[in-house]
Amino acid sequence: MSGDGYYAVIFSSQRTAEDNGYEDMAARMVEIAAAQPGFLGIESARDPGGAGITVSYWRSLDDITRWRDHSNHRDARRRGKQYWYDSFSVRIAQVIDERSWPPAPNESGSVQEMR
Amino acid sequence: MSGDGYYAVIFSSQRTAEDNGYEDMAARMVEIAAAQPGFLGIESARDPGGAGITVSYWRSLDDITRWRDHSNHRDARRRGKQYWYDSFSVRIAQVIDERSWPPAPNESGSVQEMR
Numbered sequence: 001m002s003g004d005g006y007y008a009v010i011f012s013s014q015r016t017a018e019d020n021g022y023e024d025m026a027a028r029m030v031e032i033a034a035a036q037p038g039f040l041g042i043e044s045a046r047d048p049g050g051a052g053i054t055v056s057y058w059r060s061l062d063d064i065t066r067w068r069d070h071s072n073h074r075d076a077r078r079r080g081k082q083y084w085y086d087s088f089s090v091r092i093a094q095v096i097d098e099r100s101w102p103p104a105p106n107e108s109g110s111v112q113e114m115r
Numbered sequence: 116m117s118g119d120g121y122y123a124v125i126f127s128s129q130r131t132a133e134d135n136g137y138e139d140m141a142a143r144m145v146e147i148a149a150a151q152p153g154f155l156g157i158e159s160a161r162d163p164g165g166a167g168i169t170v171s172y173w174r175s176l177d178d179i180t181r182w183r184d185h186s187n188h189r190d191a192r193r194r195g196k197q198y199w200y201d202s203f204s205v206r207i208a209q210v211i212d213e214r215s216w217p218p219a220p221n222e223s224g225s226v227q228e229m230r
Contacts, residue, residue: 008125008208010170012158043127045160045168053160053168055125081216089215093123093208100204101196 006040006095007058013088015050020083025076032072038063050086057095064092121155121210122173128203130165135198140191147187153178165201172210179207 015022033039038059046052058064067073080088130137148154153174161167173179182188195203 008123008206010123010125012160012170043166043168045127045162045166047160048163051158051160053158053170055127055168055170085216087215087217089213091123091210092212093210095206095208097207098204101200101202 007061007064008093008095009056009058009064010091010093011054011056011088013052013054014086015046015052016084016086017050018083020079022084025079025084029073029076032070033067036063036067036070038066061092122176122179123208123210124171124173124179125206125208126169126171126203128167128169129201130161130167131199131201132165133198135194137199140194140199144188144191147185148182151178151182151185154182176207 030042030044033042033056040057040059042054042056044052044054058067145157145159148157148171155172155174157169157171159167159169173182
């Protein structure tokens with residue numbers, strides 16, 4: 001996969017204290033995203049204090065746009081602003097280099113490993 | 116800052132259970148990185164289970180290379196493989212779009228806000 005060029009959506013957020021169905025929504029969004037064309041993988045981490053980063057990886061910008069416009073995703077974003085997030089930022093970036101440690105047995109690193 | 120083009124280093128890792136000076140090293144690396152030319156900001160989150168993501172932002176690829184080759188950073192990476200990480204991956208990506216919510220008062224979103 002290295003060198004082909006693929007894209008990352010870096011979502012960093014600060015959660016509110018309330019749940020209001022957040023965990024269910026988050027699990028469901030990962031499930032739906034993973035079924036979209038061009039989805040390559042997702043990684044996520046959140047501090048106990050509520051600061052979180054999720055990075056999803058996609059084959060193309062068109063795949064990212066299609067997922068952005070998905071009705072379930074739109075609905076989740078609307079509720080996100082209403083209930084779940086104090087603030088967030090979204091960055092779209094083109095991956096130009098990657099490596100992993102320990103190295104994968106057959107190549108220098110692949111997003112597939114993370115799925 | 117939007118549209119100028121800048122770069123993200125996406126570091127995702129799985130920590131070992133042992134500390135061995137990890138917290139001190141991590142705080143010191145952020146401090147040293149923030150003093151390097153071209154540093155724009157850094158965000159970090161880690162699950163209680165040890166999965167973490169840190170994204171640092173840089174003006175240019177040269178700035179990223181210079182930081183990669185910094186002797187303190189090299190030393191921290193060596194100890195990272197020895198003590199602190201079960202595994203990690205590093206991706207370098209060019210940021211092509213960003214937005215934040217709530218919108219910043221004077222522009223649509225800026226990495227400076229996060230510092």
